[in-house]
Amino acid sequence: MEHMIELVELTKRYGSTLAVDGLSFEVRPGVVTGFLGPNGAGKSTTMRMMLGLHRPTSGRALVGGRRYDEIRHPLHEVGAVLDADAAHPGRTAFVHLACLARSNGISRARVHTVLEQVGLSNVADKRVGGFSLGMRQRLGIAGALLGDPGVVILDEPVNGLDAAGIRWIRSTLRALAAQGRTVLLSSHLMSEMAVTVDRVLIIGKGRLIEDTSVAEMRDRFERDVLVRTPRAAALTTVITRLGATVTTTGDGDLIAVGVDAPAIGDAAAAAGIPVHGLTPRSATLEDVYLQMTDEAAEYRASTEGIAR
Amino acid sequence: MTVLPGAFRDAIAAEFLKVRTLRSTWAFLGGGVAASLLGALILFMLVRAYDAAGPADRLRYETADPTVVTMPFVMFFIGAIGAMLVTSEFGTRSIGPSLLAVPQRRTLIGAKATVAGLIGLTGGAVFALFAFADARLLLGNRPAPINPWPQWTDAIPTVLCSTLIVTVTTVVAMGLGALLRSTAGTLTTLGSLVLVAPIFAHFLPTVWQLRLASVLLPNLTPQLAGGNHPYLLSPGGAGAVAAGYVLLALGAGALAFRRRDTA
Incomplete structure (x- = not known):
C-alpha cells in the first residue's frame, strides 16, 4: 500500500546489546497508531531505522514499499520529528524550514503556509534558540508537514508539553489521520495514548508484545x-x-x-x-500496559524498599 | 544507490542557504579580512623601513610576498567555514532533519563537499587577489628582492596556486568535520595543520625540517607555483600531495559519514 509502514524482522544490535529484536509489524493509513514501550524498549531506535538514520543489523523497514534512503525528495512522502531540539538555534524559524524545503524542491510560499498551520507565523523571523519547547515542537511538526506527506512519524511528541500543547498535537494528529494519512507516534505514557490513538503497538526489550486496538484492549481486560x-x-x-x-x-x-x-x-x-x-x-489501560511491559521493562524501581 | 542530478542540485542549493545563514560563516570571513588587513599593515611598515634604509641595506631585504603572511590565516578561516558545514549540524543535532530531507548520504556529503570547494575557490581567489593588490599598491615599482612581482604578470602563478590551496584546505576541513563531527576538534586539527605545524617544523633538524615543511599545506603554494623557494617538491609533486590531502580527508570523512549511525 502506498503510505504503509512495514517492518520485517527488523533487528539492531549494539555490541552485546540487542536493542531491537526481530520486530515485524505494519502501520496502516487512516488511523493514529501509537508505538508504546517503557524507556529503553527500542522505540526510538526502531523509528531511526525506519528513517534511515540508523542501519539495521538485519531485517528491513519499508515506507510505501521502499527503504527511506531510496526515496528522492522524501519530505513529499514522509514527515518526521524525532527530536524537537534538532534545529540550529542561530537560524530563524523561517530559514530553518527554508533550508529543508530547498533541499526537496519545496517553495518558500509553502514554508509560510506550514508556519501559519502550526501557529508560528508571528515568530517566523525569530531565532529558534529563543523558542520554548512547545514552539520547537510546533516548528518540528511544521517541518514534517512541509512536503504534505502521506506518512507522519513523531517520536515522543508530547514530552514536556503543557496541556494546551498536548491538546493541539492530539487534534492535529487526529486531523492528519482523518485525511487518510498514516500517523505513527511513540510514547512511554499509556494514559496519553489512550486518548490519542486508535491502534497500539506495544514493545518491550525490542520485541513486539501486542498489536491491537485501544478499544479491544479495554474490552479484553x-x-x-x-x-x-x-x-x-x-x-x-x-x-x-x-x-x-x-x-x-x-x-x-x-x-x-x-x-x-x-x-x-x-x-x-x-x-x-x-x-x-x-x-x-x-483495568485501566495504564494497568494493562504496565502488566504487559512489566517483564520487558529494563529498569523497574522496587516500591517495597521505599515504603519501608 | 545512484546520485540523482536533480536531488543533488537541490541539496547543493540547500547547503548554500545553510552556510549563508550561519553567523559563524560571517565571523570567519571577518577573520580573513582582519588577517589580510594586518598583512597589509605589516607590508606597509616594511616598505617604510625599506625606504628609510641605505642602498646596501636594501639588498639584504627578503622578498615581501604578502601571501606568505596572510594566506595561512585565510586558509584557516575559510577552511573553518567548510568544516562548519558539517560540524555545526552535528553540534546542534540539525544533522537529523538534514538527513531526513536528504537521506542519500553520498548526495548530502557530496553537496557539502561541492559547496566547501566553491567557497574555498571564491574565498581563496578574493583574498589572494587582495594580497596581490596591496603588494602592487604598496611596493609600486620597487625592485627585487623586496618586490616579489616586479611585473604584475609575475604574480599570476602565486595568486592561482594560493586560490587552489585554499580550495584544497576548505575541502579537507569539511572532510575532517565529517570524520570528527565536533567543531572544537575539527578547528583544532585544522589550526594545527595550517598554522601550528609550520612553526613546529622549525624545531626539527634541518633535513627533517625541509621534508616536513615541504608537505605542509601552506608551503604547497610556492612549490606548486614553481619559482624560488627553499622546499623539495616539484610543481607536479606538490600537486600530488595536495590531491593526497583531499583524497585522504574527504575519503575518510565520507566513509565515516556513510557508515556511522547518525542523530
Missing part, C-alpha cells in the same frame, strides 16, 4: 461488575445462577465475575430485587 443492593444474599443466588462467581466486599457490596452488567440488571429486575448501583470495572 474488563474485569468485574460491582453491584450494590439492600438484598445481597438473594441477589447473590440470582447472579450465581447466571454462571458467575460472586464475592462480597467489606461494605456488603457484591463483586461479580464472568457476567456483564446488563445481565445482572435484567436478572435482578425479573427477581424483583432492588439494585442501587451497577458498575462495570475494567
Whole structure:
C-alpha cells in the first residue's frame, strides 16, 4: 500500500546489546497508531531505522514499499520529528524550514503556509534558540508537514508539553489521520495514548508484545461488575445462577465475575430485587500496559524498599 | 544507490542557504579580512623601513610576498567555514532533519563537499587577489628582492596556486568535520595543520625540517607555483600531495559519514 509502514524482522544490535529484536509489524493509513514501550524498549531506535538514520543489523523497514534512503525528495512522502531540539538555534524559524524545503524542491510560499498551520507565523523571523519547547515542537511538526506527506512519524511528541500543547498535537494528529494519512507516534505514557490513538503497538526489550486496538484492549481486560443492593444474599443466588462467581466486599457490596452488567440488571429486575448501583470495572489501560511491559521493562524501581 | 542530478542540485542549493545563514560563516570571513588587513599593515611598515634604509641595506631585504603572511590565516578561516558545514549540524543535532530531507548520504556529503570547494575557490581567489593588490599598491615599482612581482604578470602563478590551496584546505576541513563531527576538534586539527605545524617544523633538524615543511599545506603554494623557494617538491609533486590531502580527508570523512549511525 502506498503510505504503509512495514517492518520485517527488523533487528539492531549494539555490541552485546540487542536493542531491537526481530520486530515485524505494519502501520496502516487512516488511523493514529501509537508505538508504546517503557524507556529503553527500542522505540526510538526502531523509528531511526525506519528513517534511515540508523542501519539495521538485519531485517528491513519499508515506507510505501521502499527503504527511506531510496526515496528522492522524501519530505513529499514522509514527515518526521524525532527530536524537537534538532534545529540550529542561530537560524530563524523561517530559514530553518527554508533550508529543508530547498533541499526537496519545496517553495518558500509553502514554508509560510506550514508556519501559519502550526501557529508560528508571528515568530517566523525569530531565532529558534529563543523558542520554548512547545514552539520547537510546533516548528518540528511544521517541518514534517512541509512536503504534505502521506506518512507522519513523531517520536515522543508530547514530552514536556503543557496541556494546551498536548491538546493541539492530539487534534492535529487526529486531523492528519482523518485525511487518510498514516500517523505513527511513540510514547512511554499509556494514559496519553489512550486518548490519542486508535491502534497500539506495544514493545518491550525490542520485541513486539501486542498489536491491537485501544478499544479491544479495554474490552479484553474488563474485569468485574460491582453491584450494590439492600438484598445481597438473594441477589447473590440470582447472579450465581447466571454462571458467575460472586464475592462480597467489606461494605456488603457484591463483586461479580464472568457476567456483564446488563445481565445482572435484567436478572435482578425479573427477581424483583432492588439494585442501587451497577458498575462495570475494567483495568485501566495504564494497568494493562504496565502488566504487559512489566517483564520487558529494563529498569523497574522496587516500591517495597521505599515504603519501608 | 545512484546520485540523482536533480536531488543533488537541490541539496547543493540547500547547503548554500545553510552556510549563508550561519553567523559563524560571517565571523570567519571577518577573520580573513582582519588577517589580510594586518598583512597589509605589516607590508606597509616594511616598505617604510625599506625606504628609510641605505642602498646596501636594501639588498639584504627578503622578498615581501604578502601571501606568505596572510594566506595561512585565510586558509584557516575559510577552511573553518567548510568544516562548519558539517560540524555545526552535528553540534546542534540539525544533522537529523538534514538527513531526513536528504537521506542519500553520498548526495548530502557530496553537496557539502561541492559547496566547501566553491567557497574555498571564491574565498581563496578574493583574498589572494587582495594580497596581490596591496603588494602592487604598496611596493609600486620597487625592485627585487623586496618586490616579489616586479611585473604584475609575475604574480599570476602565486595568486592561482594560493586560490587552489585554499580550495584544497576548505575541502579537507569539511572532510575532517565529517570524520570528527565536533567543531572544537575539527578547528583544532585544522589550526594545527595550517598554522601550528609550520612553526613546529622549525624545531626539527634541518633535513627533517625541509621534508616536513615541504608537505605542509601552506608551503604547497610556492612549490606548486614553481619559482624560488627553499622546499623539495616539484610543481607536479606538490600537486600530488595536495590531491593526497583531499583524497585522504574527504575519503575518510565520507566513509565515516556513510557508515556511522547518525542523530
